Amino acid sequence: MNTCAFQGILLQKSLRYTQERRAITEFVIEISPLREGDPKENLKAIYWGENGEKAHNSLQTGDQLILQDQLRINKVTHKTGNEEYVEQQASVIVEKINRIQHAS
Secondary structure (H helix, E strand, O other), X not given: OOOEEEEEEEEEEEEEEOOOOOEEEEEEEEEOOOXXXXXXXXXXXXXXXXXXXXXXXXXXXXXXXXXXXXXXXXXXXXXXXXXXXXXXXXXXXXXXXXXXXXXX
């Protein structure tokens, strides 16, 4: 089973709807590194449906969160002039969000 959990700070959020009116909430969270001196990482998180819509309406930028989710690796093709390269981008499909601290 593909499950994981991430703790981070909410940086951005957006809400949109499919043609069938199903909510899609996208978050960007900042994750602290495991080793001191390493840079922080940003991770894209996607939360579908009514729970995603509720999370969008209740969470604020700066909230500290724990996301329980499934990790996905997507391949994105980029073109620069005549050259093409494939980038792998990680994102998570959220199953549950716990706010552990409100933004100050």
